[in-house]
Amino acid sequence: MTTLAFILLIIAVIVGYAINRVAARSIREGGNKLHSLTTYHGLFSALLILVPVLTFILLWLVLQGSVMDRMVMNGLQDGVLDGLDSGSTQLVLAEIKSISRGQIFGTPEDWKIAAADQYVAIQGRSAWLLVIAVALMALGLMAFARSRVSAQFRARQGVEGIVTGLMIFCSTVAIFTTIGIVVSLTYETFRFFDAVPVTEFLFGTNWEPQIPLRADQIAAEGAFGWLPVFLGTLVITFIALIVAVPVGLFSAIYLNEFAPKKLRSVIKPMLEILAGVPTIVYGFFAILVVAPALRSLGQSIGLDVAPNTALAAGSVMGIMLIPFISSFADDALSAVPYTLREGALGLGATRAEMMTNVLFPAALPGIVGGVLLAVSRAIGETMIVVMAAGLMAKMTINPLDSVTTVTVQIVTLLIGDTSFDNPKTLAAFTLGMMLFLVTLLINIFALRIVRKYREAYD
Amino acid sequence: MTDISNGAGVPRKPTSKELVAASLKGRRRKEKRLQWIGIGAIAIAFVTLFILVSSLVSTGRYAFTQTHLTFEVFVDPEEVTPARLPRGNFDDALAASLGQMLPGVDMDDRATKRGVEGILSNGAQFELRDLVVADPSLIGKTITMKVPVADTFDQLNKGLIDRETPEQLRRVKDNEIVWFDALKEQGAISKPFNLALFTNADSRFPELAGLKGALVGSFWALLTCFLIAFPLGIGSAIYLEEFAPKNKLSDFIEVNINNLAAVPSVVFGLLALAVFIGWFGLPRSAPFVGGLTLALMTMPTIIIATRAALKAVPPSIREAALGLGASKQQVVFQHVLPLAMPGILTGTIIGLAQALGETAPLLLIGMNAFITSAASSPFDSSTALPTQIFIWADSPERGFVSRTSAAILVLLGFLVMMNAVAIFLRQKFERKW
Incomplete structure (x- = not known):
């Protein structure tokens, strides 16, 4: 049925285009001078039909699901849903839906079968309503567009107006995305702080996000202090930087100043390959190769190494960041004006001295900006740590111990959990909020440093 | 040079030329050392890349036969x-x-x-x-x-x-x-040859598990992502680059786009979970929702690439068209956009390649479910390639280790292919003005 609606729309667009174009052409052949080309008359009709009707169909499709659910649930006999929480209600709804698709498990109650029949009926009615509404809208718009055709009608301006409107809509999507992120995170965060005090979250040193399964369960009060989680994130980020900054920086220095042109043109794309590897691949690499290697190395020198150490996760994350830092440092070094290089060389400096005493200090703000962006990447990086770091939050800075991170907690708290009303789920959103804020601040700060420094030489 | 005439016994001050000559050896050595450190750094990067690939190949090759x-x-x-x-x-x-x-x-x-x-x-x-x-x-x-x-x-x-x-x-x-x-x-x-790796969906038994469900899921997700991000991204980029007045709103949009490009991917997953699934009631685990989320993440990449491509079209083209009486939109859509298309497509393909490897947001919307049949529409529950890798990497059976590596090799193969197409497009069609 939805397909039928789309087909109707396409036919209406084509017919509308053709009708208006033919009408405009007949005016021209009648000896009148048209303001706009006939194509624009056709396009005017096509866009006038396409945009509103398509919006209507999409809105219908997005909204019909929840409306139909509500209709079915309201149509149930009184009393069958008494005493069920939202999760079980959802289960009942899902069962009704699967019965309506003909997937019957066991012997469902009669009222469920009745509800499923009703669901099917509503579905059919909704589909027909959609098709009829689309047909009526398309016809009305077509007639309206046809009525506008005349020699003086400024069809081109009309078309351009619609197109400009569409483009403005496209550019506001970015704003809506940001608003969506901020609003959804803030909303869930506030709900979380209804259950858990803000101070406990911000300053608590204990993170045990279990929730009691039964109301009378003992010793299952969850603890939601984010400090150990954040500390774990910092430990892994720090290890990653220890790996990535020297390697990235020195390779950038070599590529920028010493490498022959041909070598540079080979090595740069190969470093970009390293940047294009998906992070889940790095994560698997960490558990397949790096963690076992570290463990056996530790055993051979008599150290007890946890299976999922901060060191393994951090060093693999460092490898991931190498191309990031090296390309930022390379850009920063290249942005230093040639006069500075030539001045240093002219005074008799070797190329290494020019690099360390002139170019590097001049490029330092840019490099620092790049490193800060790498920090924000490392804090927000998810898959490597989900696979290679631990789950238990500990207040430790020992790189051989297992630590957890903000992103690991978000993922583990949300995998397989559907309901939105327990503190566990809400805690994940609150951690997401903190993650968003921290990375946003670092990014703004880093971009400001980079931009300020670029302006200094422009 | 006057020092030479002084009597013997008095230690003469060395000339700057001699000073330089004496220091030269050490300074050259330092230069060599810096070079070698640089070479060493690059070597470290490449050795890890080599170990990464070879460990995947050496474990993954077993899964290609059965x-x-x-x-x-x-x-x-x-x-x-x-x-x-x-x-x-x-x-x-x-x-x-x-x-x-x-x-x-x-x-x-x-x-x-x-x-x-x-x-x-x-x-x-x-x-x-x-x-x-x-x-x-x-x-x-x-x-x-x-x-x-x-x-x-x-x-x-x-x-x-x-x-x-x-x-x-x-x-x-x-x-x-x-x-x-x-x-x-x-x-x-x-x-x-293990054809079942590509024709079977997931299974609890390693010898039966295949990637079909994941490939189909990734296909639907990428298709959705492309259909949404491509028009929105291009429209947005054209407006910002060619039409937008220089005002607060345009600046605000630009700041937003740049920030979105740096937001951690897991946050997009939270957005999708709260808004698309929680508020709009879209189905869980559906590639459509995954594609929608990936589209939001890919859009900044496409916008930035499109703006760069539009900028690269020389002003003379615009001026010539304007001079012949074309309207501003006619100039952009009939002359500038076709010339910028190769650059736009290159950026889009690179953005889609990133989206293909993205895992965290898909995990949050539940695309890591255990599903034994391939999705027949973008609204069915499904896994995607990266989430399938995640599931298999978590499975305790030994046989899944090689399957995981094989799945990663398949994923990397697709990425290499997409990037090769992007490079081909760039070299074949991009004009230098």
Whole structure:
């Protein structure tokens, strides 16, 4: 049925285009001078039909699901849903839906079968309503567009107006995305702080996000202090930087100043390959190769190494960041004006001295900006740590111990959990909020440093 | 130079030329050292890249072949009756036929029988069932079947299980090895290319698990992502680059786009979970929702690439068109945009390649479910390539290690292909002005 609606729309667009174009052409052949080309008359009709009707169909499709659910649930006999929480209600709804698709498990109650029949009926009615509404809208718009055709009608301006409107809509999507992120995170965060005090979250040193399964369960009060989680994130980020900054920086220095042109043109794309590897691949690499290697190395020198150490996760994350830092440092070094290089060389400096005493200090703000962006990447990086770091939050800075991170907690708290009303789920959103804020601040700060420094030489 | 005439005995001050000459050696050495450190740094990067790829290849290559057993199956009318189809003791029929091939095996002993049955993959009985259901006249006949063997025997055949380990520590017992070797001597064991890796969906049994569901899921997700991000991204980029007045709103949009490009991917997953699933009520685990989320993440990449491509079109083109009386939009859509298209497509493909490897947001919207059939529409539950890798990497069965590496190799293969297309487009069509 939805397909039928789309087909109707396409036919209406084509017919509308053709009708208006033919009408405009007949005016021209009648000896009148048209303001706009006939194509624009056709396009005017096509866009006038396409945009509103398509919006209507999409809105219908997005909204019909929840409306139909509500209709079915309201149509149930009184009393069958008494005493069920939202999760079980959802289960009942899902069962009704699967019965309506003909997937019957066991012997469902009669009222469920009745509800499923009703669901099917509503579905059919909704589909027909959609098709009829689309047909009526398309016809009305077509007639309206046809009525506008005349020699003086400024069809081109009309078309351009619609197109400009569409483009403005496209550019506001970015704003809506940001608003969506901020609003959804803030909303869930506030709900979380209804259950858990803000101070406990911000300053608590204990993170045990279990929730009691039964109301009378003992010793299952969850603890939601984010400090150990954040500390774990910092430990892994720090290890990653220890790996990535020297390697990235020195390779950038070599590529920028010493490498022959041909070598540079080979090595740069190969470093970009390293940047294009998906992070889940790095994560698997960490558990397949790096963690076992570290463990056996530790055993051979008599150290007890946890299976999922901060060191393994951090060093693999460092490898991931190498191309990031090296390309930022390379850009920063290249942005230093040639006069500075030539001045240093002219005074008799070797190329290494020019690099360390002139170019590097001049490029330092840019490099620092790049490193800060790498920090924000490392804090927000998810898959490597989900696979290679631990789950238990500990207040430790020992790189051989297992630590957890903000992103690991978000993922583990949300995998397989559907309901939105327990503190566990809400805690994940609150951690997401903190993650968003921290990375946003670092990014703004880093971009400001980079931009300020670029302006200094422009 | 006047110092030379001074008398002997007084230590003369060295000239700056001599100072330089004396220091030169050390300074050159420092220069060499800096160069070598640089080379060393690059070497570290490449060695890790090499270890990464070679470890994946060395574990993943095993998953591209699969040990099969070819044998005659007697569809015993006592075990399988036409009346009870599609039910029947297909596993017993298979085991009995297999027992015939193993001399000296007492099939009446239950433990032995279970052991013999264990050689075959769990999927074999369903394969036989499907054959018989499709053609009930097979009952009572003997047919030749080629079925995968269970994961442990697959690994034994590939040499991944060390026969020297003591029996208690080994996952195949001594008598099972004897059986397997007997079958091998009869020429019943073969190791063809593992087509099932691409034609089967996920399964709990490593020898049956394939990537079809994941590939289809990733396809739907990327298609959705492309259909949404491409028009929105281009529209947005054209507006910002060509039409937007320089005002607060445009600046605000630009700041937003740049920030979105740096927001951690897991935050987009939270957005999708709260808004698309929680508020709009879209289905969980659906590639459509995944594609929607990926589209939001890919859009900044496409916008930035499109703006760069539009900027690269020289002003003379615009001025010529404007001079001939074209409107501003005619200039952009009929002249500038076609010339910028190769650059835009390159950026889009690179953005889609990033989206293909993105895992975290898909995990949060539940695309890591265990689903044994491929999705037939973007609204069905499904996994995607990266989430399938995540599921397999988490599975305890040994056979999934090589499957995971193989899945990663497939993913990397797609990424290389997409990037190659992007590079080809750039070199073939991009004009230097």
